[in-house]
Amino acid sequence: MKTDFDHIESLYWVFTQLCNDDCDHCYNDSSPFGARISKDDCFKIIDNMPNKIDRLILSGGEPMADIKLLHAILDKIRDKYQGQTQIMLQTNGDLLNTKKLQALIDKGVTRFDIASIDRYHKHAGNRLMELAEIFESCGVNGEDKDPLVDSENYLTDKDLSWGYWGANEEMWIGGNWARGKALKNDIHYKNPDHNFCTILSGARNFLGGYDDIPNEISIQLWRINPCCPGTHFPMGDARQEKVADVLQRASQNIVFKALNDGDPLKMGKALGVSEDEAKAKNDELGNICLYCDQFMKCHKDEIFDKNGVKKTINQDAISN
Structure with a gap:
């Protein structure tokens, strides 16, 4: 990264x-x-x-x-x-x-x-x-x-x-x-098996570390996003904060690290949501972006603080 x-x-x-x-x-x-x-x-x-x-x-x-x-x-x-x-x-x-x-x-x-x-x-x-x-x-x-x-x-x-x-x-x-x-x-x-995160304009590599896809972020009007479709809550407000600072915070957040890896079904591992549970919800919703939205709405307080993306989520909570 x-x-x-x-x-x-x-x-x-x-x-x-x-x-x-x-x-x-x-x-x-x-x-x-x-x-x-x-x-x-x-x-x-x-x-x-x-x-x-x-x-x-x-x-x-x-x-x-x-x-x-x-x-x-x-x-x-x-x-x-x-x-x-x-x-x-x-x-x-x-x-x-x-x-x-x-x-x-x-x-x-x-x-x-x-x-x-x-x-x-x-x-x-x-x-x-x-x-x-x-x-x-x-x-x-x-x-x-x-x-x-x-x-x-x-x-x-x-x-x-x-x-x-x-x-x-x-x-x-x-x-x-x-x-x-x-x-x-x-x-x-409508295809739960299609992962928008891994392709161009998706979130993969927005924080860097990969060479298979460009290192790209998106700003929708003022909303700083890891992808062009945008997450349900933006990472920050480009009118008020340095974009580099927002990305630095995101790099310390395990949820956004999972998006950077192109693995949205792993966003919840540190928050007690297993990959199997995530897959079941994604299958129900039929679209990975809708799953991402649902996950962020359900876990907003754990992911974000009043300034945007929280600085850290305990990475010790992640098991291999």
Whole structure:
């Protein structure tokens, strides 16, 4: 596990839930009425981010639906990281044109992912050829079409590139996380044997120590999470605390260590919940994220204090 949390490989930040679309599967309830936070709060969050981040992914919502805020965030990021962090933008592409694309490039974005090529989004990929022409007109390479998930693919010396994907069955998000509108509309993935924790955007390796998956954390508006779906209670508030301090606390908490290992069914061992009991509850709920939620709600006082994640849970209580 990492000991220096002031340097992380990847940070995924949903800075707005405002969106021009209103997809049935959206895990964070983004819509034209989606939640927003102020520019001042966004600047506080950037100030509290680790001093070194290899890759920073900006997402929504639809980032370009809040274009003035997006530009202000990019300027603030450039001031803090001086071009040493690769900036990636996830967008549905609906609002993108040549002028807007060039402005984003000028402000430091080097990777663009069109995350809307699926049956749930409004255009469902119908704009893909038009987008390809827009990217080509600004010199953005389209050869790396798949998401850049390997460390060697998000080094800061990479050229401009773009790719596309969506909530398709072959993608990790194709299962539809049991969150937001996917849960409300009953289109979330129902398979208790599928462990979201072990795959990209899951909690595995958010504290480091593994080399099979990027070391990535998520901030949903201000909520510091070990994964993109987010735990029922966040680990901390990025407006008020240094992210590195929150991760340091989490690294001393056996529940979050189990998530870092990608073993959510082992979260309760120190709290008297056996793995067999956890598996039975997970089978009943039919989704590992729902089990994680239920576990944290039942054991909130044992896991969290008023400042977020408790500093320690007695590790002597764990048996081999």
